[in-house]
Amino acid sequence: NAVRHRSAAAMSYSVTKNSLKLLNVFYFLVGCVLIAAGAYGKAASKITSVGIVSGIIASGVFLLLVAVIGFIGAHKHHQILLFFYMILLALIFIIQFSISVACFAVNSEQQHTLLEKSWKSLNCHDRSTVQMEFHCKGFEDSSLPCDDASGLGAGPQYPTDGPLDPCYTVLKDNVQNGLRIAGGIGLFFSFTEIIGVVATYKYRNQKNPAQQNPSAFL
DSSP, X not given: OHHHHHHXXXXXXXXXXXXXXXXXXXXXXXXXXXXXXXXXXXXXXXXXXOHHHHHHHHHHHHHHHHHHHHHHHHHHTOHHHHHHHHHXXXXXXXXXXXXXXXXXXXXXXXXXXXXXHHHHHSOHHHHHHHHHHHTBOSSXXXXXXXXOTTXXXXXXXXXXXXXXXXXXXXXXXHHHHHHHXXXXXHHXXXXXXXXXXXXXXXXXXXXXXXXXXXGGGO
């Protein structure tokens, strides 16, 4: 019975250890996906002041680092690393969940405010770049010159092959799609982090069957 018990304990320890390592490989990939999704949401509209999307990218980078810590901690059964890993993973869940919900909560009025503020921050060259790339002219009124006092003038260069919509009309759809993609991915993967916290807590409290010195666990 004692041999059977040790064998079962060793198997449970091995399964938990390998599962946690695989989970951290998964988190590493999730971090890459979050960074890519956030970058798409940012690049899709050429907007650099959308803090929500930047938050998605930041949480992705943070998740990459935490995944590395978790993998090393799981591989070595390092109690201190695993403890901090649990705390950091719980914080990432809270931050990522909050940001993802915020992505869905941005309404059309807030999108307009964000885009208007960002358009005002662009110089004439950058406005021309946006206009050429998205085949549009001006923010809402294409007749305004770039140096208009409102800060919403059109860039000096724009496509000449056909009628052009205002850039706000084009950009708002890109921003909305970018926020939905980033928010959806972040919300889905945030719940997997709860699994990581629970698995780590269980793994920390397991003794390594191969450890000859029981006090080494402490």
